[in-house]
Amino acid sequence: MTQPLWYALVGAGLFCIGLLGLLLQRHLLRRVLALNLMGGGVFLIFVALARRAGALPDPVPHAMVLTGLVVSVSATALALVLIDRVQRQHGQPELPEDEA
Numbered sequence: 285m286t287q288p289l290w291y292a293l294v295g296a297g298l299f300c301i302g303l304l305g306l307l308l309q310r311h312l313l314r315r316v317l318a319l320n321l322m323g324g325g326v327f328l329i330f331v332a333l334a335r336r337a338g339a340l341p342d343p344v345p346h347a348m349v350l351t352g353l354v355v356s357v358s359a360t361a362l363a364l365v366l367i368d369r370v371q372r373q374h375g376q377p378e379l380p381e382d383e384a
Contacts, residue, residue, distance in 0.1 A: 291332035298325030312367045312377045316360060323356050 298321055305318030327349045334345035371377045 288332045288335060292329050295325040295328030295332060298322070298328065300325075310378050312370060312379065313364075316363045316367065319363075320356065320360060323352065327352060 302318045302320075302322030302325060305321065306315055309315055309318060330345045330349050330352075334342045367377055370379065374380055
């Protein structure tokens with residue numbers, strides 16, 4: 285097994301763990317952390333598979349990952365502010381149940 289394939293499999297595993305956490309957790313902070321874990325898995329897959337026929341890796345996926353990191357930090361900050369508002373309004377950091 286080659287090193288890029290190993291990193292890609294670890295990234296896929298991180299994505300799956302994050303997806304499981306996103307589906308099973310009700311606490312909003314844990315959901316944000318699960319989304320960040322999924323993003324980290326995708327970034328790891330991009331970097332692992334960014335290679336060309338030559339010795340140097342392709343710089344485009346690396347630039348995409350750097351841009352994605354900036355967007356991810358900004359989205360996480362926004363999500364934390366929204367979680368704070370939900371907790372202030374409802375008294376708990378979970379979304380209220382839908383009333384039928």
